[in-house]
Amino acid sequence: MSIFIDATTRVLVQGMTGQEGRFWSEHMMSLGTQVVCGVTPGKAGETVHDRPIYHTVEQALRHHTVDAAMVFVPPRLTKDAVLEALAAGIKKVVTIADGIPLHDTVIIRQKALECGARVIGGNTSGVITPEVAMMGSFPHWIERVYKKGTIGVMTRSGSLTNEVTAMIVEQGYGVSTLVGVGGDPVPATRFAELLADYQADDDTHAVVIIGELGGTMEEEVADTIQSGRFTKPLVAFLGGRNAPKGQKMGHAGAIITGGKGSVADKIKALEAVDAHVAKRPREVGLLLKQLGVKP
Amino acid sequence: MKLHEYQAKTLFSEHGILIPNSRLIVDLTELEDALAVVGFPCVLKAQVLSGGRGKAGLIVFVRTPAEAREAAERLFGPTHRIGRLLIEQAVDIAQEIYAAVTIDATLAKGLLMVSAEGGVDIETLAVEHPEKIHRVTFDLRDGLAPYQATGIVYALGFDKNVSRTLANVLIKMAELFMRLDAELLEINPLFITTEGKIVAGDGKLIIDDNARFRQVEFDEEFLEEGDEAAREAHAEGIPFIRFTGDIGLMCAGAGLTTTVYDLILDEGGTVANYLEFGGPNYKKAVKAMEICLKVPSKVILIVTFGTIARADVMAEGIVDAIKRLKPDRPIVTCIRGTNEQEATTLLEAHGLTPLFDTEEAVKKAVALAKEATS
Structure with missing residues (x-):
């Protein structure tokens, strides 16, 4: 089992005829993902990797049954593409674009909440169930990172995810499903909202969150554990422990203001509910072992 | 992009939010005319982007032309070197x-x-x-x-x-x-x-x-604060922060860069600059290194674990940068990710000793920085 995506998930790709869409669709398919069709306005009648292309999502849905939409369009067009998928009734959407305007991300999340849909992204690599299926841009062939297993991983980061996941794999573990919620200040789906799915997934024995300074997503995870809605072991790694106050390091979301959202606050919140916080990436794998989590 | 107070207030005013009567001046010769329009008492406000202006003495309340002149001279002077001063009517x-x-x-x-x-x-x-x-x-x-x-x-x-x-x-x-x-x-x-x-x-x-x-075009000329390295990084869209320590960071991805920063401090090292050339900037190794070399540091530490930002492309850029810029300080590399093997071969062929473990790379950089200091 897994969460969000498995071998049966039928995926429509928006922006499939573009360079990025074409490249990553092929790799999604090579992993085993069921890509059924693509959408690019103006390109109906063409095919990419033997899959038909349609002008609009609505048109595509007249010919195919689709479970999820993968959005490979530039950041300034992302909001419209996601709203199109949601309007057509698709309940799972992944959008990876880096650079979506803040107000657009707000409206994407708002609309997703209204539709009861799960939108993942932006500013992410997407979602992968290693050795089974993926939506996004993961080099799934890198074995020391993308190995099948029992650890659910949620992350706000890109390269740090590879770093930490490699340390999980180094200790003999693998990943059930990795969800990149993304590095934007307003991700469409937040860490805490995915915990119920990991709780229900029998193949996930523990969850690792890869967070960073700024925002309140890690604190919300602590709240969910506190409420008893998530009971599996949880290990967190948080970047930016030593970040100087008031500095904006990288992501727009990574701003510390008035002590709130600092890594120290997050560690305090998580440790108060018996979650474990690793100081170094390597400790993540070691902590899972210490906790007796089964690979 | 953070706007200056005077830019924000201009936008407020255009949208019907009242602002105090004011004039913006760029040097002392404009002071007299500005005071004539604004009147007394008034407030002289340095237009800088940092917070805490009041406590730093960058906002001065004045009652007379003499007081105004003295304050303006100080603010434009060698200590503060401010570029723009807002002369604003004091409000009841x-x-x-x-x-x-x-x-x-x-x-x-x-x-x-x-x-x-x-x-x-x-x-x-x-x-x-x-x-x-x-x-x-x-x-x-x-x-x-x-x-x-x-x-x-x-x-x-x-x-x-x-x-x-x-x-x-x-x-x-x-x-x-x-x-x-x-x-x-x-x-x-x-x-x-x-x-x-x-x-x-x-x-x-x-x-x-x-x-x-x-969005509307904002007058960007005065938004770039900091030194040459910071301005260049900004112009290239490369996230950059200047510190005062020993190790120049040239990493990929915000999360990984902040983590490397954490690990350096844990090892007792210090950071000269934060620079991130991942994501859309992964082909800009030459520019990134050029910026890093403008910052006084003892060693440059390069850590990446890229997926779309391919390891071989980044390694190629780094080799190119070393050839062109001939860095005057040691470089520690830890390049992983897509096409890692090709990257390693390339770095080794150019006399580098690539590392594959972040902690090991951090330790080596901290040791080299200490060596250079002693």
Whole structure:
């Protein structure tokens, strides 16, 4: 089992005829993902990797049954593409674009909440169930990172995810499903909202969150554990422990203001509910072992 | 992009929010004319982007031309070297309030925050009396509704006359926030004058860089503060922060870079600069190294674990950068990710000793920095 995506998930790709869409669709398919069709306005009648292309999502849905939409369009067009998928009734959407305007991300999340849909992204690599299926841009062939297993991983980061996941794999573990919620200040789906799915997934024995300074997503995870809605072991790694106050390091979301959202606050919140916080990436794998989590 | 106070206030004024009578000057020769227009008493406000201007002596209240001249000379002088000075009429203040519009990320809505107690200690108030800061959220597709603005001003206990005017200002703030794709629009203090007018005493406006393509052109010339390295990095869209330590960071990805920063401090090392050349910048190794070399550091530490940002492409860039720039200090590399093997071969062929473990690379950089110091 897994969460969000498995071998049966039928995926429509928006922006499939573009360079990025074409490249990553092929790799999604090579992993085993069921890509059924693509959408690019103006390109109906063409095919990419033997899959038909349609002008609009609505048109595509007249010919195919689709479970999820993968959005490979530039950041300034992302909001419209996601709203199109949601309007057509698709309940799972992944959008990876880096650079979506803040107000657009707000409206994407708002609309997703209204539709009861799960939108993942932006500013992410997407979602992968290693050795089974993926939506996004993961080099799934890198074995020391993308190995099948029992650890659910949620992350706000890109390269740090590879770093930490490699340390999980180094200790003999693998990943059930990795969800990149993304590095934007307003991700469409937040860490805490995915915990119920990991709780229900029998193949996930523990969850690792890869967070960073700024925002309140890690604190919300602590709240969910506190409420008893998530009971599996949880290990967190948080970047930016030593970040100087008031500095904006990288992501727009990574701003510390008035002590709130600092890594120290997050560690305090998580440790108060018996979650474990690793100081170094390597400790993540070691902590899972210490906790007796089964690979 | 953070705007200067005078730029924010110009936008406020254009949108119907009152601001004090003022003039912007760029050198002492313009002072006299500005004072003639603004009159006394007035306030001289240095236009810099850092906070805490009052405490740093960058805002000066003056009553006479002599006082004004003295303050302006000091601010334009060698200690502060400010580029622009706002000469602003002093307002007769009955009350200072706080008002800000930002985003509530969890609810995915606009968030208006207002407190009847504005001024410099708003952060203390937020911690000690959070109940004194009233909040209301609004849908970014609809804007702040008049009933919401009215609700918040009456909840704050303002009388009928002030309430009507203030509610209007709050609606305008929300409109401007939406129109400008702002991350933050803050007015602190927002004055209620003795005549019952609502006037913006300050203005903090941060525009979302991702939305620049659909926004008005802002005068960027004066927004770039810092040294040459910082300006160059900004022009290239490369995230960069200058520190004063020993190790120059040239990493990929915000999360990984901040983690490397953490690990260096844990090892007892210090950081000369934060620089991130991942994501869309992964082909800019030459430029990144050029910027790093402008910062005095003892060693440059390169750590990446890229997926789309391919290891071989980054390694190629690094080799190219070394060839062209001939760095005068040691370079530690830890390049992993897509096509890692090719990257390793390439780095080794050019005399580098690539490492594959972040902690090991950090330890080596800290050791090299210490060696260079002793």
